[in-house]
Amino acid sequence: TVIAPDRERSTIGHALTLRKPLRVKKVKINGNFWGFSLDGTPADCVIIGLLEIMKDEKPELIVSGINRGPNLGDDIFYSGTVSAAVEGAMRNVPSLAVSIAGFDDFKFETAALFTKKIAANLMKNNLIPNLVLNINFPNIDYEEIKGVETTRHGKRVYQDEVKIIHDPQGTTHYWLGGELPEGNIEPDTDFEAIYNNKVSITPLSLDLTNYQMIPKVKDLIKKWNYT
Template identity: 45%
Template sequence: MKLLLSNDDGVFAEGLAVLHQHLSQRHDTTVIAPDRNCSGASNALSLHQPLRIQKMKNGFYAVNGTPSDCVHLGLNRFMQEEPQLVVSGINHGANLGDDVIYSGTVAAATEGRYMGLPAIAVSLTNYKGGHFDTAAKVVLDILERLENHPLAPDQILNINVPDVPYEELAGIEVTRQGRRHRAESMVKDTDPYGRDIYWYGPVGSEQDAGPGTDFYAISRGYCSVTPLSVDMTAYQSLDEMQSWLEKKHNND
């Protein structure tokens, strides 16, 4: 299978290198990734600067843009032959619950789906990354299954893998997104010139982490696989909203 591999931790990230090492043994894999760490970039596009792509000594390609830029540039212009699937990761740290809104890792996969290709995002739940090879093996397992069970055209997969040896995984569970409490307060400080500066504080603690959630699966040693819809329409609200909008209009 021909793959486009990207990430948000940057072209020099260990997780990217380990995933490429495993994927390239079975698949034709092209790496196009940001030239720096873009964690938290979400779906941002670089609309106010030109993009440049540079081939690295190891054969990877680095782009001076966001994860979404990398995938868009690769599919739209750079790759001579369109890949069959986009893979994003391995992220250094989990992307669980509300994290997917901000995640550049998930965004790269989403951009692949917007460009018409199936896509998956994969994260290792420990920032230090002791077992990236475990997550890479899980990706290979998932890819093998996808060949016979294609993704729905409006979905991507968000995969989170515990940082344990592959043999110690409890299994794989299909999950829904959990939810976090609101983020903790921002940290106020001063720069060397005495001016106020602010840092984001820690993410919120787990709020909805019960059975069936991605948080719950990870807490029990399972790999979490969550299908995410790229169409964010709240279909269950359409009829009700149409009703109250028509009522207000008629009252006018």
């Protein structure tokens, strides 16, 4: 069952729609039922899907995507695609976030065929309820894929700019933009896998605790003066 936002929702993260009602519409292509569109966020789609549309037939696996563009490194903190997968895992449904690491002429067939095989292999095993896999595909033809790597997230290098625009009424507007982001190609990272034309699969954790920092923060707090 397909449940998707009815418009572009890039970089919307894990936003939920809590202050207005959501509208769900059935979508037909060439007269055939295709799925549902929702005037909300990717995470909204997961919640509406699990709690209403598919409440009597809970899915065994959620696939979020295919996203037109990469979700590498720090991108995951902005990504609606990844956030939808995280929402699924939070509700105990194993989830995949699928993205194409390109910016034009997207090779959807490559990502779709490979994702289908990944899903089939996962279904043969006992799925972990809170599993989240962030999967990025190089933007190339299927036969050019050089392999699959289990990776860690690398470091994204953003080149953000703020442009100031003045409208005829004299109001100042700010436009966020900049050059396309880059990434550090380091060993075992998602950036390295994509650079080598390999599929990157990064397991994500719902626990964002920095355990290495706990002792340091404890020592720091002991030194604080609250008087």
